[in-house]
Amino acid sequence: MFDTRGEMMKNFIRKYGLALSIIFIAIAALTLRLIMLEDIPRGWNVDEAGIAYDAWCIAKYGVDRFRYPHPVMFTNFGGGGQSCMYTYMTAFLFKIFDFSKFIVRLPAVIMSMMVMLSGIFFLKISEYDRKKTVIWALVYTITPYFIMSARFAFDCNLMLGAASIFMVFLAVALKKEKPVYYIAAGIVCGLVLYTYSLSYIVMILFLLMMLIYLLYMKKLSFKQAVCFCVPLALMAAPLIFVQLINILGLETRTIWKFTFINLDGYRIKEIGFPKLSNVINLLKVIFLHDNLGFNTNEKYMTLYVISIPFFVIGFIKGIVNFLKNIKNRKSGLCDIVLLWFIAEFVMGLMLAEVLTSRLNGIFFSVLFYIVQGIAFTIDAVRKVKFKAVVAAAISLVYLVFAVSFLKYYYTTEKYNRYTGMEDDYREAIEFIQSLDYLDDKPIYVSQAYVNYIFYLVSCDTPPSPYDVDLKNNTTQFGRLTLGLPEEQDIIYKACYIIGRSAGGDYPKLYPLGLQIKEFDNEVCVFYPAD
Numbered sequence: 001m002f003d004t005r006g007e008m009m010k011n012f013i014r015k016y017g018l019a020l021s022i023i024f025i026a027i028a029a030l031t032l033r034l035i036m037l038e039d040i041p042r043g044w045n046v047d048e049a050g051i052a053y054d055a056w057c058i059a060k061y062g063v064d065r066f067r068y069p070h071p072v073m074f075t076n077f078g079g080g081g082q083s084c085m086y087t088y089m090t091a092f093l094f095k096i097f098d099f100s101k102f103i104v105r106l107p108a109v110i111m112s113m114m115v116m117l118s119g120i121f122f123l124k125i126s127e128y129d130r131k132k133t134v135i136w137a138l139v140y141t142i143t144p145y146f147i148m149s150a151r152f153a154f155d156c157n158l159m160l161g162a163a164s165i166f167m168v169f170l171a172v173a174l175k176k177e178k179p180v181y182y183i184a185a186g187i188v189c190g191l192v193l194y195t196y197s198l199s200y201i202v203m204i205l206f207l208l209m210m211l212i213y214l215l216y217m218k219k220l221s222f223k224q225a226v227c228f229c230v231p232l233a234l235m236a237a238p239l240i241f242v243q244l245i246n247i248l249g250l251e252t253r254t255i256w257k258f259t260f261i262n263l264d265g266y267r268i269k270e271i272g273f274p275k276l277s278n279v280i281n282l283l284k285v286i287f288l289h290d291n292l293g294f295n296t297n298e299k300y301m302t303l304y305v306i307s308i309p310f311f312v313i314g315f316i317k318g319i320v321n322f323l324k325n326i327k328n329r330k331s332g333l334c335d336i337v338l339l340w341f342i343a344e345f346v347m348g349l350m351l352a353e354v355l356t357s358r359l360n361g362i363f364f365s366v367l368f369y370i371v372q373g374i375a376f377t378i379d380a381v382r383k384v385k386f387k388a389v390v391a392a393a394i395s396l397v398y399l400v401f402a403v404s405f406l407k408y409y410y411t412t413e414k415y416n417r418y419t420g421m422e423d424d425y426r427e428a429i430e431f432i433q434s435l436d437y438l439d440d441k442p443i444y445v446s447q448a449y450v451n452y453i454f455y456l457v458s459c460d461t462p463p464s465p466y467d468v469d470l471k472n473n474t475t476q477f478g479r480l481t482l483g484l485p486e487e488q489d490i491i492y493k494a495c496y497i498i499g500r501s502a503g504g505d506y507p508k509l510y511p512l513g514l515q516i517k518e519f520d521n522e523v524c525v526f527y528p529a530d
């Protein structure tokens with residue numbers, strides 16, 4: 001009886017052990033990304049607040065903060081443009097849930113989890129290896145970059161999740177070779193373009209390399225190419241129209257329910273020719289850290305220092321396999337990961353400023369090669385008992401790093417203040433409203449150019465007239481003025497809301513002898529006595 005039970009248990013583990021392990025790891029990964037989501041990183045980034053307000057306006061009024069109906073690309077600050085997928089995902093959630101920072105950051109968590117799931121599916125499709133799928137899930141779950149990038153609302157950070165899904169759909173199409181799969185891959189490829197403008201460059205480079213690769217391997221028919229390109233072209237058409245409007249200097253146009261905006265600060269000039277001088281900085285940003293503390297952690301690095309040698313091993317192995325496939329004209333699904341890495345890397349060489357958020361799409365390939373390197377290291381040991389020792393040693397080192405990082409991140413990071421991160425003005429506004437004698441007093445909000453957004457996300461403010469008139473350089477609306485007056489025009493009988501980053505305005509207000517109310521979030525109100 002006991003032997004039978006033991007055999008049943010072995011069969012159960014053999015059949016369901018991997019699935020149960022992945023489910024358990026996925027729950028742990030999701031928990032690490034959801035816990036204290038509103039508090040870490042602290043405050044709102046200005047782009048987060050911009051997404052939040054645009055999404056709220058879309059959900060409630062069907063227009064963005066500038067009263068444009070359903071923009072294909074949002075204006076953001078200075079007219080620089082902001083990709084739309086994150087905003088529309090958030091707007092959808094606002095229609096179901098109340099406005100909150102948690103909901104604003106939730107799409108980042110959802111799309112981050114797609115990296116984990118996509119990697120597992122990709123490994124199953126390309127080279128079914130139970131060990132590698134578990135390694136992928138574990139490394140994804142505990143490494144700093146994949147935790148940190150899932151916890152704030154940057155439109156660009158969706159590119160990693162969307163690109164990971166695209167890798168899976170493309171792998172399925174190449175393996176099954178049926179038109180329907182190429183159609184699906186073309187649609188998902190088009191969706192990636194709505195996550196981040198830099199994806200245009202990456203996708204062009206990648207698809208050119210893929211075309212040459214598949215033609216050389218004789219793995220692409222005309223019918224398959226059409227099935228992929230037609231849905232991609234249809235998906236990309238609205239974005240192409242936006243680019244033409246801005247390149248040709250055409251006026252903003254609304255067609256049906258969608259708006260194609262002429263951006264005041266069109267940033268195409270920020271992209272240049274690839275520069276080899278960028279290589280060192282690019283490697284630093286990928287494997288060490290960048291200069292934004294909420295993006296990466298200088299002490300723990302993007303993926304822990306132990307991951308670097310494993311990446312090198314996996315990357316070399318990937319190149320060797322790629323060259324063998326080219327020589328033998330035998331295509332391999334893993335080759336597309338290398339081509340994606342190259343496309344991302346070349347795009348990074350074209351940037352004036354390299355940040356992990358701008359390069360986020362490369363981390364699917366980076367994680368893939370780390371997993372390959374770990375698996376290769378374990379498999380290189382011939383004796384089974386020593387394999388277990390090596391695997392346990394690697395796991396222990398990662399565990400030590402992870403425990404140290406997670407302890408720091410969830411106990412200390414909530415107190416850190418980073419440039420560009422502000423709290424909203426909700427408490428300040430409620431305080432002014434609580435004092436009846438201030439009802440008729442003018443209210444000034446510091447630094448109108450960007451800080452006005454923290455005022456708008458603090459109260460139920462319709463998308464009129466603030467931002468439209470801000471675009472026209474008008475900053476006064478009733479008793480509210482966005483921005484401080486000139487120093488000689490500052491008056492005593494007024495309220496002044498000063499954000500943390502605008503602390504330089506304090507000396508202008510101290511001489512007036514105003515009352516001061518400072519909140520825990522470092523937002524300050526200067527106001528007259530009764």
